[in-house]
Amino acid sequence: MTTELLNVEQLRTHFYTEKGTVTAVDDVSFTIHEGEIVGLVGESGCGKSVTSQSIMRLYDEYMVEYEGKIEFNGDNLLNYPIKKMQKIRGDAISMIFQDPLSSLNPVFTIGKQIAEPLMLHHKKSKKEAYERAVELLALTGIPSPEKRVHEYPHQLSGGMRQRAMIAVTLACEPKLLIADEPTTALDVTIQAQILNLMRDLNKKLQMGIIFITHDLGVVAELCDRVMVMYLGQIVEEADVKTLFEQPLHPYTRGLIKSIPQMTGERKSELSVIKGNVPSLTNKPKGCRFSTRCEFADEKCIEEMPPLKTHSDTKKVRCWHYEEIIAREEGGHVHASST
Amino acid sequence: MGIYILKRIVSLLPVLFVVSVVIFGIVHLTPGDPASYMLGEEASPEQVNELREELGLNDPIPVQYLNWLGGVVQGDFGDSYFMNQSVLDAIFSHIGPTLSLAIVAEIIALSISIPIGIVAAIKRGTATDQSVMVVSLMGMAIPSFLLALFLALIFGVQLGWLPVAGYQPLSNGLWNHLQYLILPAISLGAIQAALIARMTRASMLEVLNTDYIKMARSKGMKERTVIYSHALKNAFLPILTVIGATFGALVTGAVVTETIFNIPGIGQLIINSIERRDYTIIQGIVLFVTLIYVTINLIIDLLYGFIDPRVRLDSK
Numbered sequence: 049m050t051t052e053l054l055n056v057e058q059l060r061t062h063f064y065t066e067k068g069t070v071t072a073v074d075d076v077s078f079t080i081h082e083g084e085i086v087g088l089v090g091e092s093g094c095g096k097s098v099t100s101q102s103i104m105r106l107y108d109e110y111m112v113e114y115e116g117k118i119e120f121n122g123d124n125l126l127n128y129p130i131k132k133m134q135k136i137r138g139d140a141i142s143m144i145f146q147d148p149l150s151s152l153n154p155v156f157t158i159g160k161q162i163a164e165p166l167m168l169h170h171k172k173s174k175k176e177a178y179e180r181a182v183e184l185l186a187l188t189g190i191p192s193p194e195k196r197v198h199e200y201p202h203q204l205s206g207g208m209r210q211r212a213m214i215a216v217t218l219a220c221e222p223k224l225l226i227a228d229e230p231t232t233a234l235d236v237t238i239q240a241q242i243l244n245l246m247r248d249l250n251k252k253l254q255m256g257i258i259f260i261t262h263d264l265g266v267v268a269e270l271c272d273r274v275m276v277m278y279l280g281q282i283v284e285e286a287d288v289k290t291l292f293e294q295p296l297h298p299y300t301r302g303l304i305k306s307i308p309q310m311t312g313e314r315k316s317e318l319s320v321i322k323g324n325v326p327s328l329t330n331k332p333k334g335c336r337f338s339t340r341c342e343f344a345d346e347k348c349i350e351e352m353p354p355l356k357t358h359s360d361t362k363k364v365r366c367w368h369y370e371e372i373i374a375r376e377e378g379g380h381v382h383a384s385s386t
Numbered sequence: 387m388g389i390y391i392l393k394r395i396v397s398l399l400p401v402l403f404v405v406s407v408v409i410f411g412i413v414h415l416t417p418g419d420p421a422s423y424m425l426g427e428e429a430s431p432e433q434v435n436e437l438r439e440e441l442g443l444n445d446p447i448p449v450q451y452l453n454w455l456g457g458v459v460q461g462d463f464g465d466s467y468f469m470n471q472s473v474l475d476a477i478f479s480h481i482g483p484t485l486s487l488a489i490v491a492e493i494i495a496l497s498i499s500i501p502i503g504i505v506a507a508i509k510r511g512t513a514t515d516q517s518v519m520v521v522s523l524m525g526m527a528i529p530s531f532l533l534a535l536f537l538a539l540i541f542g543v544q545l546g547w548l549p550v551a552g553y554q555p556l557s558n559g560l561w562n563h564l565q566y567l568i569l570p571a572i573s574l575g576a577i578q579a580a581l582i583a584r585m586t587r588a589s590m591l592e593v594l595n596t597d598y599i600k601m602a603r604s605k606g607m608k609e610r611t612v613i614y615s616h617a618l619k620n621a622f623l624p625i626l627t628v629i630g631a632t633f634g635a636l637v638t639g640a641v642v643t644e645t646i647f648n649i650p651g652i653g654q655l656i657i658n659s660i661e662r663r664d665y666t667i668i669q670g671i672v673l674f675v676t677l678i679y680v681t682i683n684l685i686i687d688l689l690y691g692f693i694d695p696r697v698r699l700d701s702k
């Protein structure tokens with residue numbers, strides 16, 4: 049087994065808002081190993097971004113409270129003073145955001161934005177940093193990088209911008225890269241290119257990647273392991289293969305069913321999970337998914353299921369998953385009412 | 387770039403033309419004229435009419451306008467009816483105090499308002515933020531003449547720290563010059579400071595919420611760098627617009643302040659000239675102030691392009 053890079057234990061993230069305190073991440077535990085690509089999936093609003101930004105402690109400290117442990121190379125980041133945290137950010141851990149246009153500073157050149165962390169963390173001179181910036185842009189596959197370093201974000205195309213942002217995050221060769229929906233804002237062909245790039249870089253630089261997406265199709269292509277998140281909790285964790293072969297949690301099953309299938313020329317009818325994610329101020333008392341689950345019973349509504357280890361590689365948070373699978377294998381699966 | 391500036395300057399001409407028509411119309415259509423003022427109250431209507439004839443004031447207004455405009459485009463704004471001076475000489479001998487006052491007021495306003503706007507944004511929702519908001523609201527609400535009287539009373543009369551009124555040119559020494567300007571500059575700049583502080587706060591708040599600020603933090607940038615480099619450069623654009631608009635207001639708003647503090651600037655000149663219907667001076671000052679106004683806005687626009695690369699491209 050490879051070495052542990054990040055170990056998150058019982059993480060809870062509470063925000064102080066005008067409507068009172070809300071808990072956006074609620075008892076999340078997981079481990080990332082060196083060089084591993086782990087997917088974090090779930091519908092929007094499930095707490096994927098909050099989880100990832102909590103790891104880097106990016107929220108205003110007086111608006112947020114973290115509980116639990118975020119161990120990186122054995123140190124609990126939650127105990128770090130902010131100055132020490134700043135040394136980790138952009139150096140050992142860095143982050144790619146969803147929208148490259150809004151995430152790159154419009155008034156700075158691409159070169160400056162890549163050079164900044166190098167000058168800060170690696171004490172490179174301005175000249176060295178810009179030279180490295182050109183190399184990094186080349187590494188991400190941007191044509192004529194010597195020219196691009198002097199350009200501003202608005203002068204690049206969408207795909208190019210995302211590559212530039214990847215170059216920024218790779219500058220200091222992080223051990224852990226958190227990519228928060230890096231392809232959602234891009235069109236399909238560019239999405240595929242960026243995924244290839246991430247795969248290459250992962251092999252070349254041996255960095256661990258947390259890949260956040262709401263698209264299970266992308267996970268199937270890229271990741272080694274997957275964590276499925278629902279309303280602030282991890283409801284299922286598995287290696288990619290078994291997740292698709294045998295999803296355990298009703299929510300995961302719903303997600304897989306809703307992946308668009310290309311059948312011949314036409315997309316098959318999408319089945320979507322009924323209902324909406326409840327708001328953080330209105331969370332169900334028992335199983336978080338009980339308001340939308342077709343198998344929900346009295347127990348589900350009253351009691352929250354624990355995250356249970358099903359096998360070496362699989363964990364699941366559901367009271368009835370065994371019965372549900374058994375029923376299915378016995379061929380008694382009820383046709384979904386949709 | 388040169389062509390762009392030239393284009394912008396040319397585009398200002400229509401503005402100046404319209405202003406010249408409007409001010410000429412207003413001046414010539416309001417009752418009273420320089421002739422009757424020159425001759426005093428005892429003069430008979432015949433005498434007044436004779437003088438009007440002599441001064442060309444009986445010509446049709448469009449003709450008078452064209453005569454005047456003909457001079458203006460050649461740089462001749464005419465002569466004052468009362469002072470033994472050309473209009474330009476009169477303006478230049480009064481513009482110094484006004485510009486000094488405006489600049490000192492702007493410097494005081496900026497050096498207070500931008501820092502407190504930034505602090506309020508960083509500490510949004512706290513007592514500090516709320517005090518900034520309340521004080522700036524007061525700054526906007528209090529009439530500048532009241533503030534002027536108040537300041538003169540406390541710092542001039544009661545404490546005796548600064549002169550109550552008067553003016554000394556820069557050639558008499560920097561401190562001599564400044565000490566007469568501080569109180570008027572504060573009373574004149576208070577509204578500006580309040581507006582700029584609020585704009586700084588609002589603009590910073592918006593920028594601090596953007597993804598690129600989060601990104602800057604995620605790169606490990608120190609909070610100081612995040613705020614003063616990444617955020618402020620973006621937040622500065624709307625602030626700059628307010629600065630431009632308010633600097634023009636400083637020049638025009640100086641009328642009241644100059645009167646209270648007895649500063650021999652454009653404000654006093656125009657008040658005296660209106661009183662005695664010194665047409666050419668009034669017209670000259672209004673055109674001149676308009677020119678200052680549009681020039682400042684042009685400079686602001688150019689600065690915009692300098693700060694924001696997106697604007698730079700669009701203007702090509």
Ligand SMILES: Nc1ncnc2c1ncn2[C@@H]1O[C@H](COP(=O)(O)OP(=O)(O)O)[C@@H](O)[C@H]1O
Pocket residue numbers: 063065070072090091092093094095096097098099107328
């Ligand atoms: N700064 C914040 N303050 C309060 N609530 C927040 C904040 N950021 C996110 N949330 C809430 O946390 C929940 C999870 O959001 P997020 O992690 O962004 O979802 P996603 O899975 O789509 O990335 C949402 O309900 C969101 O409204």
Ligand code: SF4
Pocket residue numbers: 297298299335336337338339341342343344345348349353365366367368369
């Ligand atoms: S615990 Fe109950 S409600 Fe929750 S997912 Fe399992 S069956 Fe559905």
Ligand SMILES: [Mg+2]
Pocket residue numbers: 093096097098228229
């Ligand atoms: Mg998100």
